[in-house]
Amino acid sequence: MHTVRDAVREFLRAQDMTTVFGNPGSTELGFLQQWPEDFQYVHALEEGVAVAMADGYTQITGLPALVNLHSAAGLGNAMGSIITAHHNRAPIVLLAGQQARPLLPHDPFLANLDPAGLGGDYLKWTCQPARAQDVPEALARAVQIATQPPHGPVLVSVPADDWNEPTAPVGDRFRPAPCAPNPAALQSLVDALGRSAHTAFVVGAAVDQDGAVPTLVSLVDRLGPDVWAAPMSHRCSFPENHPRFAGHLPASPGPLTAALAGYDLVVVLGAPAFTYHVHSPAQQALPPLFVLSDDPAVLSRTPAGSIGIHTSPALGIAGLITSTAPRKKLPAPPRRSTTPSPAPGSGGITAAQVLATLAELLPDNAVIVEEVPGHRSDMHRYLPITSLHAGFLSTGSGVLGYSVSAAVGAALAAPFRPVVALVGDGSLMYRPQALWNAVQQRTPIAIIVLDNGGYGALHTMAHDAQAQGVPGLDIAGVDFVRLAQSMGCHAITVADFRWLRSAVTAALDADAPVLVHVDMESCRQPLRTLHRE
Incomplete structure (x- = not known):
C-alpha cells in the first residue's frame, strides 16, 4: 500500500528537501517513524532554533527547507523565528503535527485549535487538508508558494492519523520562474x-x-x-x-x-x-x-x-x-576610516577593536551571521562586508535569538565556508540551545560574544529618548564559558586586547565550534552610568 508518508517522502526527495529541521512531538510520530537513511534530521532542543537553522540554511542554498513542528505548542514556541523568516524571505515549509481527526471536534489535548490563523500574516499560506489523501498535494502546493517570489514561510498542518492512509503519488513540480520587467x-x-x-x-x-x-x-x-x-x-x-x-x-x-x-x-x-x-x-x-x-x-x-x-x-x-550606455566615471564618494586604535592606556577591549580584528582575519568567502544591534554602527565602520554572495546574514525582523542558530544552518549548507556568529550577550540568551546544535552537527563555527553586560541598543535608545529609570536593561551573573561548556562547546574568555587576535584566530582555525566570550568590562560602566542619568 502506498501511504501518505510514502508519497510525502518521495516528493521531498524529488525537491531536494531531505534535510529536515525539527523538534519532535507525539503528533509527528507517524511522519518520523522508520526514518529513511537518505534523510537528515537536524534535531533542535527548541522550535525557534529549528526554524532559525532552516532560515540560515535557505539563505545560503536558495532552496526551500522543511521544518517539523509539534502542533500549536511547537508553532507557538517558534513564532519569533517565523517572524524573522517572513522578513528574511526564507522559503521554509512548516510541517506541523495535529491531533487525530476523530478527536478534533472535541478540542483535544495538544491540538492546534486554529492551524490557519495561529501564524497570522507572517505565513504566506496555511492549510490543514480536508482529507488524509490530500496531504501530499497540499505539501506540493506549499513548496510552490514558499518559493514564489517573494519567498516566505508556509504551513501545512497534518493530523496524526493521516500518515498511514493510502494515497496516490504526487508528481514533481517545477519551481516558479522569476518575473521579468515590463x-x-x-x-x-x-x-x-x-x-x-x-x-x-x-x-x-x-x-x-x-x-x-x-x-x-x-x-x-x-x-x-x-x-x-x-x-x-x-x-x-x-x-x-x-x-x-x-x-x-x-x-x-x-x-x-x-x-x-x-x-x-x-x-x-x-x-x-x-x-x-x-x-x-x-x-x-x-x-x-x-x-x-x-x-x-x-x-x-x-x-x-x-x-x-x-x-x-x-x-x-x-x-x-x-x-544603458556606459557613462563617464564620477568622483567616488568619501570613504571612512576602518582602522581603530586600542583603548589608550588600557588593555581592555572595545567592540570596534573586535570588529576590526575580524575584518583583518576573515577570509574572503566567510559568512558573518550578525546579531549585535548595539554595535551596528561600529560594524558598518570597521567590518566592511566584501563578499559577492551571502557574506552577511542578519535578522530582518529585529527579533533576537537568530545568530547562532542561523550560523549552524549556514554552516550545514556551506561546509567549506568559514562561518562566524557575531552575537551580543543579550541576544545569545534568547536561544542558547543553539550551542548544543553547533556541537551535535559538528559545525566549525566561531561564536564571538560581545558582552557589554546588558542590552546596549536599549541603553542608547533610552538615553536618546530621555527615558530615565528603565528596568531590565542590564544582564549580570551569566557565565558564558560554562554555559557553552555544559553543551560540549569549547569556550574561552578574552578580556585583554593583547590576546584578542590569537583567540579569534584559534576559533577560526578550529574544526569544531568555539565560543570566544569577549568581556568588554571597559564598556560596561559607561553603559550603566548612561542608564542612571
Whole structure:
C-alpha cells in the first residue's frame, strides 16, 4: 500500500528537501517513524532554533527547507523565528503535527485549535487538508508558494492519523520562474538614468538572495552611481569596499532624506522604500524614485510619485545593463576610516577593536551571521562586508535569538565556508540551545560574544529618548564559558586586547565550534552610568 508518508517522502526527495529541521512531538510520530537513511534530521532542543537553522540554511542554498513542528505548542514556541523568516524571505515549509481527526471536534489535548490563523500574516499560506489523501498535494502546493517570489514561510498542518492512509503519488513540480520587467516600464527608467546627473542606487537583501550582486557591480561600474545599503537590510548586496559604496542609509525619515538630498534620481533595487525604525520628520521631499522589486507588497507602499517596476532583481539589473550606455566615471564618494586604535592606556577591549580584528582575519568567502544591534554602527565602520554572495546574514525582523542558530544552518549548507556568529550577550540568551546544535552537527563555527553586560541598543535608545529609570536593561551573573561548556562547546574568555587576535584566530582555525566570550568590562560602566542619568 502506498501511504501518505510514502508519497510525502518521495516528493521531498524529488525537491531536494531531505534535510529536515525539527523538534519532535507525539503528533509527528507517524511522519518520523522508520526514518529513511537518505534523510537528515537536524534535531533542535527548541522550535525557534529549528526554524532559525532552516532560515540560515535557505539563505545560503536558495532552496526551500522543511521544518517539523509539534502542533500549536511547537508553532507557538517558534513564532519569533517565523517572524524573522517572513522578513528574511526564507522559503521554509512548516510541517506541523495535529491531533487525530476523530478527536478534533472535541478540542483535544495538544491540538492546534486554529492551524490557519495561529501564524497570522507572517505565513504566506496555511492549510490543514480536508482529507488524509490530500496531504501530499497540499505539501506540493506549499513548496510552490514558499518559493514564489517573494519567498516566505508556509504551513501545512497534518493530523496524526493521516500518515498511514493510502494515497496516490504526487508528481514533481517545477519551481516558479522569476518575473521579468515590463519593457515599457524599464525603458522609462533607462530614459531617467540618461537624464540624471547624480544618481543613487539603494540596494537591499533581495539582490543578494537573487544571486545578482556580481551583475550589480557590473552595472555600477558601467553607470557610476553612488550605492547605498538600504536601511535595516539583512544581507549585504554590494561589496562595501567598492569605490562607489556610499554607506548605510539610516532607518529614520529625517536623516535618510538628508542623505539622499543631493541626488536627482534614486533607484531602489530589491528593498522597500523605505524600512524605518525611529520616527523623525522628513527634512525634505525625496528625489524622483524608481523601485524595482519582486514583492507586490513593497511596490504597493512606495512613496507617492514614485514608479514601481515588478521584476526579479537579477532580471531587472540584467535588463538595465543591456539597455544603458556606459557613462563617464564620477568622483567616488568619501570613504571612512576602518582602522581603530586600542583603548589608550588600557588593555581592555572595545567592540570596534573586535570588529576590526575580524575584518583583518576573515577570509574572503566567510559568512558573518550578525546579531549585535548595539554595535551596528561600529560594524558598518570597521567590518566592511566584501563578499559577492551571502557574506552577511542578519535578522530582518529585529527579533533576537537568530545568530547562532542561523550560523549552524549556514554552516550545514556551506561546509567549506568559514562561518562566524557575531552575537551580543543579550541576544545569545534568547536561544542558547543553539550551542548544543553547533556541537551535535559538528559545525566549525566561531561564536564571538560581545558582552557589554546588558542590552546596549536599549541603553542608547533610552538615553536618546530621555527615558530615565528603565528596568531590565542590564544582564549580570551569566557565565558564558560554562554555559557553552555544559553543551560540549569549547569556550574561552578574552578580556585583554593583547590576546584578542590569537583567540579569534584559534576559533577560526578550529574544526569544531568555539565560543570566544569577549568581556568588554571597559564598556560596561559607561553603559550603566548612561542608564542612571
